[in-house]
Amino acid sequence: MAQKSGESLLYLTDEQLRKGIExxxxxxxxxxxxxxRILEEHGYGRAHHRAIHFIHxxxxxxxxxxxxxxxxxxxxxxxxxxxxxxxxxxxxxxxQRDKRERHLYLTEAGEALEQKxxxxxxxxxxxxxxxxxxxxxxxxxQVLEAMMDPEMRRHxxxxxxx
Amino acid sequence: MAQKSGESLLYLTDEQLRKGIExxxxxxxxxxxxxxRILEEHGYGRAHHRAIHFIHxxxxxxxxxxxxxxxxxxxxxxxxxxxxxxxxxxxxxxxQRDKRERHLYLTEAGEALEQKxxxxxxxxxxxxxxxxxxxxxxxxxQVLEAMMDPEMRRHxxxxxxx
DNA sequence: GATCTTATGTCAGCCTTGTTGACTTTCCAA
DNA sequence: TTGGAAAGTCAACAAGGCTGACATAAGATC
Numbered sequence: 001m002a003q004k005s006g007e008s009l010l011y012l013t014d015e016q017l018r019k020g021i022e023x024x025x026x027x028x029x030x031x032x033x034x035x036x037r038i039l040e041e042h043g044y045g046r047a048h049h050r051a052i053h054f055i056h057x058x059x060x061x062x063x064x065x066x067x068x069x070x071x072x073x074x075x076x077x078x079x080x081x082x083x084x085x086x087x088x089x090x091x092x093x094x095x096q097r098d099k100r101e102r103h104l105y106l107t108e109a110g111e112a113l114e115q116k117x118x119x120x121x122x123x124x125x126x127x128x129x130x131x132x133x134x135x136x137x138x139x140x141x142q143v144l145e146a147m148m149d150p151e152m153r154r155h156x157x158x159x160x161x162x
Numbered sequence: 163m164a165q166k167s168g169e170s171l172l173y174l175t176d177e178q179l180r181k182g183i184e185x186x187x188x189x190x191x192x193x194x195x196x197x198x199r200i201l202e203e204h205g206y207g208r209a210h211h212r213a214i215h216f217i218h219x220x221x222x223x224x225x226x227x228x229x230x231x232x233x234x235x236x237x238x239x240x241x242x243x244x245x246x247x248x249x250x251x252x253x254x255x256x257x258q259r260d261k262r263e264r265h266l267y268l269t270e271a272g273e274a275l276e277q278k279x280x281x282x283x284x285x286x287x288x289x290x291x292x293x294x295x296x297x298x299x300x301x302x303x304q305v306l307e308a309m310m311d312p313e314m315r316r317h318x319x320x321x322x323x324x
Numbered sequence: 325g326a327t328c329t330t331a332t333g334t335c336a337g338c339c340t341t342g343t344t345g346a347c348t349t350t351c352c353a354a
Numbered sequence: 355t356t357g358g359a360a361a362g363t364c365a366a367c368a369a370g371g372c373t374g375a376c377a378t379a380a381g382a383t384c
Contacts, residue, residue: 008296011291011296011299011300012288012291012292014284015322016291016299017284017287017288017291018219018280018284019303019322020287020291020299020302020303021193021215021280021283021284021287022219022318022321023303023306023307023310023318024189024190024193024306025212026306026310026314026315026317026318027186027306027307027309027310028186028190029233029310029311029314030309030310030311030314031183031186031309033311045368045369045370046369046370047369047370047371050187053183057180057184062331062332063331063332063333064330064331064332071191072370072371072372073371073372073373074331074332074333075333075334075335075371075372075373076370076371076372078332078333078334079369079370080370082333082334095331097381098330098331098380098381099379099380099381100330100331100332100378100379100380100381101331101332102331102332102333118180118183121183122176122179122180122183124309125179125182125183125309126174126179127308128305128308128309129173129174129178129179129182129305129308130174131304131308132301132304132305132308133304134170134173135297135301136300136301136302136304136305137173137178137182137301137305138173138298138301139294139297139298139299139300139301139302139304139305140182140298140301140302140304140305140306141181141182141185142293142294142295142298142301142302143189143290143291143294143298143299143301143302144185144186144188144189144302145185145189146289146290146291146293146294147189147192147193147286147287147290148185148188148189148191148192149191149192149195152188152191152192153188155188156184156185156188159184160177160181207339207340207341208340208341209340209341209342224360224361225360225361225362226359226360226361234341234342234343235342235343235344236360236361236362237342237343237344237362237363237364238341238342238343240361240362240363241340241341242341244362244363257360259352260351260352260360261350261351261352262349262350262351262352262359262360262361263360263361264360264361264362325384326383326384327382327383327384328381328382328383328384329380329381329382329383330379330380330381330382331378331379331380331381332377332378332379332380333376333377333378333379334375334376334377334378335374335375335376335377336373336374336375337372337373337374338371338372338373339370339371339372339373340369340370340371340372341368341369341370341371342367342368342369342370343366343367343368343369344365344366344367345364345365345366346363346364346365347362347363347364348361348362348363348364349360349361349362349363350359350360350361350362351358351359351360351361352357352358352359352360353356353357353358353359354355354356354357354358
């Protein structure tokens with residue numbers, strides 16, 4: 001009640017929050033729909049997409065780092081990586097300084113698929129951004145960032161600062 | 163280039179779109195983290211949460227309607243519903259007019275769990291909303307809505323209009 | 325040099341949650 | 355009365371999570 005005068009607090013009602021929750025649910029479905037279709041053609045799933053995305057984003061990343069970003073077990077990731085390496089989309093190079101580490105890179109074929117997937121996903125994103133306008137997009141990003149767990153926010157911010 | 167003068171189009175660059183994609187990924191993890199923990203204690207998964215959420219939101223909904231909202235097969239939903247009915251969280255009443263239909267309701271125990279789950283999820287949502295402010299929240303909602311498939315947007319809007 | 329720790333990989337087995345296909349029961353509506 | 359829609363059920367399968375146990379290589383430490 002202290003600052004009820006300045007800005008209305010109606011946007012914090014349970015009803016508004018519930019709407020936000022449902023919006024996240026339905027929007028996430030749209031968010032993954034296009035890549036899902038492409039992945040199916042190639043016999044892959046979302047797990048492969050995530051690996052491909054972050055290897056593209058941070059080339060030379062180690063398995064352990066990828067594990068931390070994705071938040072899955074090494075057994076789970078390994079199954080996915082093995083398939084991608086066998087299919088020639090990902091290359092795992094032994095580390096220079098530390099030979100225990102594997103540094104991950106997309107091959108040409110891997111980059112090609114990444115392009116196809118992210119083109120589709122960016123296309124929808126671009127349409128949504130354009131429809132909503134720059135101010136809305138700034139708000140969108142603010143809320144999403146505030147919604148993350150601190151550790152995930154750390155990963156999120158590290159991805160672009162380098 | 164036509165309207166480059168008025169508002170900058172820099173928010174539509176591939177880099178910005180990619181950041182938005184990653185924000186969605188990390189934020190969705192936070193979005194589901196709290197309910198996931200609670201569900202685990204009860205031996206349920208996200209599929210149960212979704213069913214409980216939408217039955218609470220639209221009491222008396224039919225199985226077919228729920229199917230359309232959730233976008234899964236009836237076999238998949240049925241498995242989840244059966245567990246919830248057996249555990250006494252959901253009641254499936256035979257339709258009055260059309261006795262083939264089952265109308266779904268949460269029992270008292272079901273409502274209790276729904277409360278617990280949505281309290282946790284709203285809590286995070288509220289914190290994010292508060293941190294970002296009302297203008298950001300409006301933008302957040304605009305972008306999410308623009309990101310949905312048209313059919314999902316229909317469901318989304320129908321949920322509050324009644 | 326021996327030992328501890330870390331990074332990675334792998335095997336086996338389990339669970340949830342999605343899928344398809346086939347079939348039955350119920351029952352509204354033409 | 356009969357066709358078809360709504361719902362339920364059974365079986366089988368796959369993706370992608372998980373745990374636990376174990377192997378190997380190599381950096382780090384004593």
